[in-house]
Amino acid sequence: HAAIGEALWIVAAAAFGGSIALIGQMYHLSGDEASALVTWGAGAALAAVALRSNPLTVASVGIADAWLFLKGFDYYSRSEFPHAFVIMAIVLFAVSFWTRSQAARHLIILSVLFYLVLLVTNHDTLQVAIPLVAVSALLFAASVFAPDPVDRVVQLGGRLPLHALLGFLTGLAMIQFELADESTYNSGFAIASVIALAGIVAAIVLAGRESRGLRWLAYLGFAFELAIIYVVTLQSMLDTAGFFLAAAMLLGILAIVIIRVEKRMKGPDAKGATA
Template sequence: MDHATLPVAIPQVIVSALLFAGSVFAPEPVDRIVQLGGRLPLHALLGFLTGLAIIQFELADESTYNSGFAIASVVALAGIVAAIVLAGRESRGLRWLAYLGFAFELAIIYVVTLQSMLDTAGFFLAAAVLLGVLAIVIIRVEKRMKGPVSGGATA
């Protein structure tokens, strides 16, 4: 395989990650430049996930011969978790995109693993444990995002 899309996808992932970091750690100056109304983290996450999906599709056929697909999958999952932790509180859309990205990652990992027929039972066990842990984390994060309800003055 000639990997014709990798020279585009890898810089896309890097630039998207840098844009996300800039929009989270320096939101005012970055938003003055891009003027997206604070939605740059959402757009950067979309670019990050799109670039990684391209990389994963490119490396999926060779997943049994090298670890490129596994590395891309770990980077994608770590990026999704980082996005939720760093900017999930401020953006409901970002949280939903992160959840959809996580579901996509599980699906693509499942398809590639099932296609190779190696360790399918181990994959299902790991996916079940991971989903259970993720459900617990999501519940706790959602509770923290709601915060304490203030008992304001009644009329």
């Protein structure tokens, strides 16, 4: 059975990783956990290509993510940042087309976002966040206004708008955290907040009907924006009572809008099911 074969390949990949660790301990080989993960991931990726295995491709991406995690959070004790992850991501993204692994492509995109979050610890935040916001907005627009051609290229099952919205909100969150301490002295934080809220509304209007996941991500993004705006205004000693009043009214309006939107989204689905 195909599923049994895939499971055995995963077991073999795990055994390969365990053998690397065991040999390293037995012969006291130089190197660290990150180096072992690179060897393990390379072997798993080669096996995925040779066997054209979807699960092995996902496993290879997971190993690359583990390497990024180790190197990224070990950055402060080392002199190098794990920029090599970009090459890993590109190679594995290409491999995912050969192995027909849509799940791996989704995981790679999320991993790239995690890489960019780590990157702001090594670079100027705005130099990373602003391009991320711009690229995410362009990808969202392309995936909404030309969904079929775009999905034929990326082959994400129509979920590129969801990833693009996540990237958009992640980039704006970076900007807001960077400008939060300076919000008393300039309007950068307010502008970023307005852009985030406008982007959330646009995402729901343009692509909310087709994706329930996108709608809930937009709702979570709105809740995050409300929370960070409150924290920043509290730090700047503004009138919190007025904020609570405005927030309560805004949440009430949002609840009404969400209920109406969800009813409209469910309406066509129910009619299609009865038909």
